[in-house]
Amino acid sequence: MSGQQTRQWILSNPPSGDPVLSGANSTFELKTLTLPTPGPEQVLLKVLYLSNDPAQRGWIDADADPERLYTAPVVKGEVMRAFGVSEVVESNASALKVGQLVLATTGWSEYVVINAKECRPVQPDAKAGIRPTHFVGALGGPGLTAYYGLVDVVRTTAEDTVVVSGAAGATGSMVVQIAKHIVGCKRIIGIAGGEKKCRWVESLGADMCVDYKSPTFKEDLWKATEGFVEVYFDNVGGEILQLMLARMKRFGRISACGAVSTYNNLQGAGVKNWFEIIVNRLEVKGFIVTDAIEAGKTGPMVQKIVEKIKEGKIKIGADSETVVPTKFEDIPKTWVMLFSGGNQGKLVTEIKA
């Protein structure tokens, strides 16, 4: 078979601030190319679902110091890096049959030729309600990030009251459910944007979810954290982090997972009350889920999550993800929903021809 044609989104202008979706300064650019035919132990994949992750913003930042990134940046002119679920449509690899679904770093492409060993086969389970998209959500990076960051990084126990920001996001919604159904935390407080998301977070098991878009947010947060809290799982950084520094119990622990509120504005206001860390003897620990994966720690985590899904405790229904059917030419538009809080649960791009 001759080479497959594919469209690809290329990184054309690494952004300093908000990604630019059109015009001469566009962050991304659409190209069409012809792929090579797959060689030995290679496969041709058709990309079905793309994972959208705040971390991707860091990989393309104009001002990033490559020495300080946890993974190589995306080079200008290269395909935008992304992870997702694809289908094998042509195979020269004994281990992968045509029709098999796999997880792979395909980038924003329609098709890709890739080594079979870079693909991880996945098996949806309709009976258990496990859909292909769950492998980039509850059972993928966000679920593992939640588990590792809550249990391993800051040693959360049933004695702890936990606050989680971005609680309606892919990771945050799993933090709430793992805190509730696996750790059994004393009290769980979510922070999310908007009435609807807050009620949803409560339906997942949070004792209370505070709306950061409300004019009474600070008072509400103060009330919700009366007596202060032991653990804060931070997905957002910025102003909410600053407020939470003032609501930690003495010797409290902060799991520093993300700072999505700042990724498009790294020169914005900083965290002003660092002295809370000193005076209240806080412990702050940054982490990346990759460390858990490389240390071989994630197998038992997935197992526990699956167990709780099967018991009907951890909910992974249609409302736990935002799957956006997207024409290939609109991929960046779906991606930037991450930064406007447009998603409930995992934001997944479903590629429509």
Place this chain on the structure above:
Amino acid sequence: MSGQQTRQWILSNPPSGDPVLSGANSTFELKTLTLPTPGPEQVLLKVLYLSNDPAQRGWIDADADPERLYTAPVVKGEVMRAFGVSEVVESNASALKVGQLVLATTGWSEYVVINAKECRPVQPDAKAGIRPTHFVGALGGPGLTAYYGLVDVVRTTAEDTVVVSGAAGATGSMVVQIAKHIVGCKRIIGIAGGEKKCRWVESLGADMCVDYKSPTFKEDLWKATEGFVEVYFDNVGGEILQLMLARMKRFGRISACGAVSTYNNLQGAGVKNWFEIIVNRLEVKGFIVTDAIEAGKTGPMVQKIVEKIKEGKIKIGADSETVVPTKFEDIPKTWVMLFSGGNQGKLVTEIKA
């Protein structure tokens, strides 16, 4: 004997920014009062030396939330709280003889009547070069803070390269010497203000000391921390902390001891690169030496420090402290030298009649 007269410095106007030393808004006010005669198990102390500590600024802040302080704030109208070395001049306590030197929280007073059990007797040792002032310096809070923060809080070992800011200060100069002579760190880098202080820090055992007042500070710091560092002992917060966040090795540890650069300006610029904590999996731990004291951990620490002093390794000569002979009415003027970097080593007020 009838009551002793004493002058006292009273907190009259808790400051929001820089302490005010004169005029209607003066932070402090001088008063004269007559003390009661000492009761049973009480003593009359004459204050000889006052310890000057950046933490005192926190105790008097106008905007401080008392719930978030590690110790009760000084109340407006009360004597300014301070710790120091006094001499027993009258005693109703069996354990304390007249002439005995003691450590006590006397406040900014000439004389004070106090319970004997609130006094800790100290014994200078001229032969070993241990002067009364060392009990508020190398063998007191700063020495213990350095030891606890470096060894216990962030588990520094001989494998680590350590950077310490405020390296010419009371605590920083002890961090350098403990890192060198007790822990045996691989490499020690100080940060201090001015050529003279930097050379002094190097004479204490730092492999290099970088001058933050130099126009080439950032380049110098970058060069000194090539390959990044495992441990940062932070005494200053603010801009230097922000720079150091970008110079930590992956999984590096930050001992958050102080933030003296921000104490007079809590609404100033914050720390903008919090994402370094996440991306490079940093661990930040705040601490207060009180925790070590209350846990009974400090005895062996003092012992090790004294041992190294006697071996001539840890230097506590006259250049390791700034003892300022001060008329009682000038006590606040000496205190504010803390915030302008006016001291080398511990800043001590020696009260002159």
